[in-house]
Amino acid sequence: MSKKFYIxxxxxxxxxxxxxxxxxEIVQADALARYHREAGDxxxxxxxxxxxxxxxxxxxxxxxxxxxxxxxxNAAIFFDLKNALNLSFDSFIRTTEERHILGAQKLWxxxxxxxxxxxxxxxxxxxxxxxxxxxxxxxxxxxxxxxxKPDLIEEENYFFKLSNYQDELLKLIxxxxxxxxxxxxxxxxxxxxxxxxxxxxxxxxxxxxHGWGVPVPGDESQxxxxxxxxxxxxxxxxxxxxxxxxxxxFWPADVHVVGKGVIRFHAVYWPAMLLSAGLELxxxxxxxxxxxxxxxxxxxxxxxxxxxxxxxxxYGTDAVRYYLLKQVHPVEDSDFTVEKFEEVYNADxxxxxxxxxxxxxxxxxxxxxxxxxTKSVKLKTNTDGFIKEYRFDxxxxxxxxxxxxxDQMIDREKPWELVKTxxxxxxxxxxxxxxxxxxxxxxxxxxxxxxxxxxxAQFTAAKIVKxxxxxxxx
RNA sequence: CGCGGGGUAGAGCAGUUGGCAGCUCGGCAGGCCCAUAACCUGCAGGUCGCGGGUUCGAGUCCCGCCCCCGCAACCA
Numbered sequence: 001m002s003k004k005f006y007i008x009x010x011x012x013x014x015x016x017x018x019x020x021x022x023x024x025e026i027v028q029a030d031a032l033a034r035y036h037r038e039a040g041d042x043x044x045x046x047x048x049x050x051x052x053x054x055x056x057x058x059x060x061x062x063x064x065x066x067x068x069x070x071x072x073x074n075a076a077i078f079f080d081l082k083n084a085l086n087l088s089f090d091s092f093i094r095t096t097e098e099r100h101i102l103g104a105q106k107l108w109x110x111x112x113x114x115x116x117x118x119x120x121x122x123x124x125x126x127x128x129x130x131x132x133x134x135x136x137x138x139x140x141x142x143x144x145x146x147x148x149k150p151d152l153i154e155e156e157n158y159f160f161k162l163s164n165y166q167d168e169l170l171k172l173i174x175x176x177x178x179x180x181x182x183x184x185x186x187x188x189x190x191x192x193x194x195x196x197x198x199x200x201x202x203x204x205x206x207x208x209x210h211g212w213g214v215p216v217p218g219d220e221s222q223x224x225x226x227x228x229x230x231x232x233x234x235x236x237x238x239x240x241x242x243x244x245x246x247x248x249x250f251w252p253a254d255v256h257v258v259g260k261g262v263i264r265f266h267a268v269y270w271p272a273m274l275l276s277a278g279l280e281l282x283x284x285x286x287x288x289x290x291x292x293x294x295x296x297x298x299x300x301x302x303x304x305x306x307x308x309x310x311x312x313x314x315y316g317t318d319a320v321r322y323y324l325l326k327q328v329h330p331v332e333d334s335d336f337t338v339e340k341f342e343e344v345y346n347a348d349x350x351x352x353x354x355x356x357x358x359x360x361x362x363x364x365x366x367x368x369x370x371x372x373x374t375k376s377v378k379l380k381t382n383t384d385g386f387i388k389e390y391r392f393d394x395x396x397x398x399x400x401x402x403x404x405x406x407d408q409m410i411d412r413e414k415p416w417e418l419v420k421t422x423x424x425x426x427x428x429x430x431x432x433x434x435x436x437x438x439x440x441x442x443x444x445x446x447x448x449x450x451x452x453x454x455x456x457a458q459f460t461a462a463k464i465v466k467x468x469x470x471x472x473x474x
Numbered sequence: 475c476g477c478g479g480g481g482u483a484g485a486g487c488a489g490u491u492g493g494c495a496g497c498u499c500g501g502c503a504g505g506c507c508c509a510u511a512a513c514c515u516g517c518a519g520g521u522c523g524c525g526g527g528u529u530c531g532a533g534u535c536c537c538g539c540c541c542c543c544g545c546a547a548c549c550a
Contacts, residue, residue, distance in 0.1 A: 198547085350512080
């Protein structure tokens with residue numbers, strides 16, 4: 001019996017290039033999507049881009065091009081991750097698409113009338129930053145960035161009555177009806193909710209937004225706050241504004257995969273919006289950690305941002321996927337260095353998996369003319385449990401152990417000697433090892449899809465030949 | 475001030491419900507010679523930040539303290 005499985009990533013801003021952190025998120029989601037497809041589930045895997053930010057307007061102005069043109073160009077780069085990282089997403093949503101705009105407006109209109117209200121907001125507005133500052137964030141009454149005196153302006157915006165949902169949200173999250181993983185993040189969010197939720201602004205003036213963004217339905221003077229529209233991508237991509245065929249089939253989401261920086265939007269704002277609109281809540285929120293570089297936070301000013309495209313170009317798609325899934329901790333922050341990357345590559349992929357494939361296929365080709373019949377056997381150790389707990393690292397560690405077991409078998413049985421004394425025994429041993437390799441490859445499918453396919457093809461062929469190195473040593 | 479995460483072998487990290495402290499790299503010593511100078515075996519190296527407590531038993535739970543690092547409402 002097949003189940004449906006709807007998985008999403010957060011949608012990143014397009015005003016910067018994709019970095020290794022987003023690559024982590026989307027590769028994790030991809031591994032889950034592939035795992036569920038293998039299990040026979042009906043999978044919908046969604047990603048996309050968040051394009052309604054004022055930052056895009058500013059960036060486009062600087063380059064003297066249209067905002068939409070800038071978004072088109074940059075969104076294409078994010079889409080290219082599909083090739084670079086061999087991603088299997090089925091759907092890609094951009095928040096400047098009409099289906100999204102209509103969907104976001106529909107969600108707005110569907111929210112309970114009493115949850116959205118107008119309020120006058122007064123604050124210090126810096127024209128240079130195009131942002132409001134709280135009085136305490138000003139330095140000597142000046143904008144910390146531009147050192148200019150901000151204007152005290154008053155604006156009427158729409159607010160969302162988050163306070164209406166405080167108790168209900170707390171109950172839903174504490175009871176795991178909307179399950180936040182890992183536990184530490186769940187605790188963080190429940191204690192945040194207990195501190196009391198304040199209503200939040202969900203629109204800004206069209207003027208201040210430079211007319212860029214999703215117009216508030218029925219009020220041309222206002223543009224939706226980016227997060228209100230961005231979060232709705234999870235349903236607008238399901239044709240929420242149209243015929244809703246996908247929506248009916250796939251909503252609610254089985255899991256939203258997000259980074260720790262956007263928990264509040266996903267664990268508080270988003271479910272509150274859905275409750276207000278009378279829609280079902282997603283089932284799980286999986287929160288991954290961040291990747292630091294050489295102990296420092298990745299930042300443009302430090303110039304230490306790791307570009308996934310460059311990594312892939314240098315080391316290959318599956319090497320990058322392997323590092324992200326095996327070496328990066330799924331939920332804790334992890335450190336990235338090129339040295340560590342190469343160490344793991346050599347130890348696990350070149351010396352481990354690659355060398356095992358190499359020595360085994362060589363023994364079979366040389367001594368049995370490549371004629372050994374293989375079948376996939378079940379690994380004694382099963383990765384399912386770990387994958388369900390999002391422990392990609394543990395799952396791959398388990399597979400790594402099986403590679404060692406295969407190496408041990410070869411060293412113990414010495415098939416290169418057996419072929420001289422007992423051909424049958426040698427064939428038996430190599431069949432065992434080859435079967436084990438096929439099983440390992442099957443287990444690797446969600447993590448290293450291309451490598452897994454290559455190995456399976458190699459070891460189920462009529463004639464098994466050595467072929468090229470999968471992962472040459474660095 | 476508040477919230478959160480860390481402090482475990484030379485380096486980098488794992489350690490789910492408390493039950494002989496593990497992994498990778500590096501070091502040392504063997505083995506093998508099929509393989510990508512790869513593989514296998516063994517050894518050395520830890521007062522698990524400090525001090526208390528609970529327990530038959532604590533890296534793991536509780537209390538206090540000392541360092542490091544994030545967050546503090548629009549950052550994956």
